[in-house]
Structure formats: C-alpha cells, structure tokens
Amino acid sequence: DAGVIQSPRHEVTEMGQEVTLRCKPISGHDYLFWYRQTMMRGLELLIYFNNNVPIDDSGMPEDRFSAKMPNASFSTLKIQPSEPRDSAVYFCASSSRRAQGGQPQHFGDGTRLSIL
Amino acid sequence: AQSVTQPDIHITVSEGASLELRCNYSYGATPYLFWYVQSPGQGLQLLLKYFSGDTLVQGIKGFEAEFKRSQSSFNLRKPSVHWSDAAEYFCAVGAYDYKLSFGAGTTVTVRA
Numbered sequence: 001d002a003g004v005i006q007s008p009r010h011e012v013t014e015m016g017q018e019v020t021l022r023c024k025p026i027s028g029h030d031y032l033f034w035y036r037q038t039m040m041r042g043l044e045l046l047i048y049f050n051n052n053v054p055i056d057d058s059g060m061p062e063d064r065f066s067a068k069m070p071n072a073s074f075s076t077l078k079i080q081p082s083e084p085r086d087s088a089v090y091f092c093a094s095s096s097r098r099a100q101g102g103q104p105q106h107f108g109d110g111t112r113l114s115i116l
Numbered sequence: 117a118q119s120v121t122q123p124d125i126h127i128t129v130s131e132g133a134s135l136e137l138r139c140n141y142s143y144g145a146t147p148y149l150f151w152y153v154q155s156p157g158q159g160l161q162l163l164l165k166y167f168s169g170d171t172l173v174q175g176i177k178g179f180e181a182e183f184k185r186s187q188s189s190f191n192l193r194k195p196s197v198h199w200s201d202a203a204e205y206f207c208a209v210g211a212y213d214y215k216l217s218f219g220a221g222t223t224v225t226v227r228a
C-alpha cells in the first residue's frame with residue numbers, strides 16, 4: 001500500500017511569497033493531521049481533519065496559515081504571506097478510526113520549507 | 117490534557133549493547149501509547165503501540181516496550197543495538213480525540 005504522500009519534499013522561497021504544501025493520505029483513512037517540526041519547539045500539531053472537516057485548528061500559529069481538505073484524498077496547507085520563522089519541516093499524517101490498536105498515525109516524509 | 121516526558125535528550129550506546137529509552141506519560145484514563153523512530157530527512161515510522169492487553173509489546177526492528185501503569189511509563193528496549201538504529205525516537209500518547217501528544221524525542225548515537 002502507498003503511504004502518506006507529501007509534495008514538494010523541499011521548498012525554498014522568499015519572504016512574502018505564498019507557499020502551498022500538499023498531502024495525499026492513505027486510502028481509507030478518515031483522519032488527517034498537519035504537524036510542524038522545529039529544533040526549538042519539536043513536533044507541533046497544527047490542525048486535524050475528520051472526514052474532510054477541520055476538527056481542531058488551535059495549533060495554527062497565525063491567520064497566515066490555512067488548511068483545506070476538499071476531498072478524502074487531498075489536503076493542502078497554505079502560508080500567505082510566508083516569513084523566515086515559518087522555516088521548518090511540515091509533516092502530514094493520517095489514521096483510521098477503524099484501525100485496531102489505538103489508531104496509530106502514519107506519517108509522510110515531510111516537506112522541508114526554507115523561507116529566505 | 118495528555119502529555120509525554122522523555123527525560124533523556126541524547127543517549128550514546130555501543131553497537132551490540134542494549135538500549136533503553138525512557139518515556140513517562142500523563143493521562144487520566146487508559147492511554148494509547150506509541151513509539152516512533154525518525155531517521156535524518158525522513159518521516160516518523162511507527163515502531164510499536166500499546167492500547168490494551170499484554171503490557172509487553174513487540175515491535176519492528178527488534179524493539180519492545182513495557183507498559184507500567186503504576187509508574188506511568190512506557191520504556192522502549194532493544195537487547196542488541198545495530199549501527200542502523202542511530203536515529204531520533206519519539207514516545208507519544210493518544211486520547212479519545214485521536215490526537216497524539218509527542219515527547220521531545222531522544223537522539224540515539226551508536227558508536228562502533
């Protein structure tokens with residue numbers, strides 16, 4: 001089975017530009033999570049969806065960040081305008097309510113974002 | 117809200133030696149517990165999980181973990197470490213809302 005697929009793997013852009021990160025969850029999974037990982041703050045949950053509906057976006061740092069899930073197989077995380085402090089690795093993860101064993105989350109390989 | 121503490125930021129171990137990584141959690145009910153491993157430039161890979169039953173759980177790559185409710189711990193062990201085990205390890209606790217709370221991670225260095 002294909003795992004969680006994220007694109008792009010690397011993104012370098014200048015401050016003020018719009019950045020869009022993409023995620024394709026594992027087929028059949030009904031939960032999708034966006035995380036940010038930095039050296040200073042570790043892994044932070046930004047937002048998560050259940051059946052394409054945002055459930056908790058309390059981790060989204062600012063209004064510059066937005067996330068959508070238009071269908072069960074695709075989600076985007078957008079930063080507009082981007083700032084250097086947004087530089088981090090962004091992970092997408094998915095899980096299934098029907099999975100046994102506490103619904104473990106399966107992670108993509110991440111997008112390494114650098115804002116110059 | 118649930119939380120996880122990994123007391124060791126960095127551990128160095130010789131190849132072939134045993135490894136134990138500590139994890140303490142805080143949660144009011146029976147937790148779902150996980151260990152993940154992250155190699156440089158990669159995502160997090162699930163090593164093992166606990167949600168009920170036998171308190172000693174086996175995972176991939178020869179790892180095991182033991183759930184001790186009385187100590188609120190879920191320590192990860194491997195009897196003999198290989199150089200490829202050098203990575204960062206994260207303990208996580210899950211709750212009814214399907215969110216995971218991660219520890220800060222423990223970096224494992226393996227010396228020859």
